[in-house]
Amino acid sequence: MNSAPSISSAPPPPPAPPAASPVSGSAVRPGDRIFLGLSRGSGIALLVIMAAIAAFLTVRSVIAVSGDHANFLTYFEWTASGTEPKFGIAVLAFGTVVSSVIAMAVAVPVAVGIALFISHYAPRKLASLLGYVVDLLAAVPSIIYGLWGALFLVPHLTGLYSWLDDYLGWTGIFSYADEAPRSLFTVGILLAIMILPIVTSVSREVFLQAPKMHEEAALALGATRWEVIRMSVLPFGRSGVISASMLGLGRALGETMAVATVLSPSFLINTSLLDGGGGTFAQNIASKFSEADEFGQDALIASGLVLFVITLLVNGAARLIIARRKEYSGANA
Amino acid sequence: MAKRIDVSGLSAYYGSHRAIDDISMTVEPRSVTAFIGPSGCGKSTFLRTLNRMHEVTPGGRVEGKVMLDDENLYGSGVDPVAVRRTVGMVFQRPNPFPTMSIFDNVAAGLRLNGTVKKKSELNDVVEKSLKGANLWNEVKDRLNKPGSGLSGGQQQRLCIARAIAVEPQVLLMDEPCSALDPISTLAIEDLIGELKERFTIVIVTHNMQQAARVSDRTAFFNLAAVGQPGKLVEIDDTERIFSNPSVQATEDYISGRFG
Amino acid sequence: MSNTVTARRPVADSAPLPVSLKQPRLPRWAPAGLAAAAAAVGCGIGLAAGLESRIQWGLIAALLFVLGTFLLAAAVEGTRQAKDRLATSLVWICFLLAVVPLASLIWETVARGIKVVDGYFLSHSMGTLPDAMAGGGIYHALVGTLQQVGLAALIAAPIGLLTAIYLVEYGRGKLAKAVTFFVDVMTGIPSIVAGLFVLSVWILILGFGPSGFAGAMALAILMMPVVVRSTEEMLKLVPNELREASLALGVPKWRTILKVVLPTSVGGIATGVMLAIARITGETAPVLLLVWGAKTINSNPFEGAQQSLPLYVFQQWQQGSDASYDRAWGAALVLIAFVMILNLVARGIARWKAPKTGR
Secondary structure, eight states: OOOHHHHHHOOOOOSOOOOOOHHTOOOOOHHHHHHHHHHHHHHHHHHHHHHHHHHHHHHHHHHHHHSSSSOOOOOOOEEEOOOSOOOOSHHHHHHHHHHHHHHHHHHHHHHHHHHHIIIIIIIHHHHHHHHHHHHHHSSSOHOOOOHIIIIIIIIHHHHHHHHHHHHHGGSTTTTSSSSSOBBBHHHHHHHHHHHHHHHHHHHHHHHHHHHHHHHHHHHHHOOOOHIIIIIHHHHHHHHHHHHHHHHHHHHHHHHHHHHHHHHOOOOOOOOOTTTTTTHHHHHHHHGGGGOOOHHHHHHHHHHHHHHHHHHHHHHHHHHHHHHGGGGSSSSSO | OOOEEEEEEEHHHHHHTEEEEEEEEETTSSSEEEEOOOOOOOOSHHHHHHHTTGGGSTEEEEEEEEETTTETTTTTTBBHHHHHHHHEEEEESSSOOOBBBHHHHHHHHHHEEEEEOOOHHHHHHHHHHHHHHTTTTHHHGGTTTTGSSSOOOHHHHHHHHHHTTOSSSSSEESTTTTSSSSHHHHHHHHHHHHHHTTTTEEOOOOOOHHHHHHEEEEEEEEEESTSSSSSEEEEEEHHHHHOOOHHHHHHHHTTOOOO | OOSTTTTGGSSGSSSSOOOBBBBOOOTTTHHHHHHHHHHHHHHHHHHHHHHOOHHHHHHHHHHHHHHHHHHHHHHHHHHHHHHHHHHHHHHHHHHHHHEEEHHHHHHHHHHHHHOOHHHHHHHHTTTOOTSSSSOOHHHHHHHHHHHHHHHHHHHHHHHHHHHHHIIIIIIIIHHHHHHHHHEEEEEEOOHHHHHHIIIIIIIIISSOOHHHHHHHHHHHHHHHHHHHHHHHHHHHOHHHHHHHHHHHHHHHHHHHIOOOOOHHHHHHHHHHHHEEEEEEEEEEHHHHHBBBOSSSOOTTSSSOOBBOHHHHHHHHHHHOOOHHHHHHHHHHHHHHHHHHHHHHHHHHHHHHHOOOOOO
């Protein structure tokens, strides 16, 4: 009974499909040829666009970096104009990584918690409603998070920050000089809130797919609800949670507007995360763009290329992890 | 160690739908009791009320009493987790934990309870359970391989080993052979014969020959019509049920006139 | 019994059982009671210590609740139950932690936006209005957003659709693998990078000025992979038997795709395209780089700077006056409403035209 699907699942490539050829002799129908051409052409167009993105960004970056009178990777300032332009991405790389790491550290555990709440704890009606709401929240545009972050979240964080300063200030990371907390830490929190819905949504999907029979197996052994989750849901969902987190990380790394509205940027690496200052790739592009001349725009493009490469690496890593964990997916049982 | 189960006036619901109605029966210790009946007659639902697994299903709820010796499973203050620990279960499809090795699968229940602390003691219990499930000789060289790499019949015996490792009083089996080939089925049936010396066993089966082969007593369930709740028609010694049942419907079902 | 191995033969003796099925349990109202108590104590501490931030009050209460539940359960019910309760309370806290900011976000936007949005706001542009003055509207931004998003969809939807058809119906071999891989890569492009790409080609190399069309190209790049992915998923749901039935009747493949495969999955595809549109509607960064923003109505997307809703929100926020904040919230409300309606309609279609496989 498997013979029938196998015919259609492996049709001979470009030449006419099996059913058509006997009827029309050896000629390929023009309709088929046009349609195949169109759809294949679209695929090729997509590849061309990707190649063009990589090529043009690289070309412009080379122009910029070769005109840079400082080390592009390690220099702290960004003066991409004048006769002797000096700019480097050290501060931007630091800020991007730190804010994204904070976002992940806050968002992933909470998202897993909410996903479990929806999939295994909440009453059924509430759960489906919540799932729906989370999906909707994932669609809220980032500029609105930015607006809310700047006008609502920032003023409400001062108390918390001076508190952190009181108790954890000695670490150096959490010292806080009473100014408006437009800092990398705030950016991290805002990014966490932003990626929460998408990470939750993907994790919830995975948790809901955890095979019922393994949960029942654990239950029948006398496992508590948490033990059931630990034995059968989390192992099954692990790779899904990782890919969800990477998806969120990708968004956090490239987020522009929410960072641009909340952060008060400066080209300094501040060891205290609560104090303002620092910057991220995307934010720097957005805020420097309007005053940049053509060379300045090239310099921004070069930093954009670095951001692009970083996000590519993150996505690639996610895919590798998932591929490696496939054997544990439990789908084979 | 096996205990007697005494059910009286038990009904189970899915939301507002009554799946089984007013069932009373006694299951003798150290014996095999088989549940037979047409599809949808509620025999699996009834089985799942015996270790409070029914209430895990959304909307699932139970009325009535299930006495395990002198304790009511549905009495106030009874912890369902403790019930399931005392009344083990084997499912229709073999369901070893896919991320765990064979050893860890068997040890899973023991680790939960934390009763067995020492590694050597754990090894002993795992070995004993696997021997008890007639699986030891086949897997002793690959205890650290994932359990999902075994054949279907071996997986089911692994699940039985996992269930008996925590030393339950009662072992419930929900069509344990329906997903297996005849040879694996035979191995499980032999195993059931050995296990009844230590446990009270209740088995749901679609296969009447199987019921006749393995069980001491047989209960026949039926339902008046689709959508009606399932009822217990009669329970008696297996021999009587298959030779001279007291209810006409039982005879009709057994002789293949319906179902 | 002795300790020798043989004496353990009856396995039951080696693993003592719980004597009774009844375990000491906390009453059913215990979690709710503890939560109330923790909240009260949290507020109490907050008031007494004069903590100005409500966030701190909440954190203290949450910590008390989690710890209290764990310790109480550990004392009464044992460690296993305590761990279970700990997990439950943490999951609840996570839920609350997330609900509070997200609810606040929606609430702030609606509450502050609703005061601004009216017929005038929707039908007028900023014109020459000074930034600090109240008044003005978003008409020019609405026009710009609709045109840019429309153009982007016109470019991206056909390419995305056809690419998905290629991957599912024809795609074998290296080309298909490469396309699949690069669609994945494209999904991860940060929106600002897409903007930079169009900037480098369209403006820096080809020498065009800013325009709605330039923005639309960047938005199209962001939209394409989303359309490909969702369409692919939907086409894969179409059972093979349907295709075979049609092919077996001698219908050519392209007609099979057009008349059998696409109609079967049209609901899901429409949903995917609409969700992708909703996503790019809120994109700000590429628009900032390529369309620049304007105060007046420019209804020609191919010439000159235009405005768009998300960019309008950003620029009004940048002005930093009370009047411009109000306008930013108003535009944010309109934007959120637009995106939400698109989402709701799209999901409605998905439910209405659910693929005819399974339930």
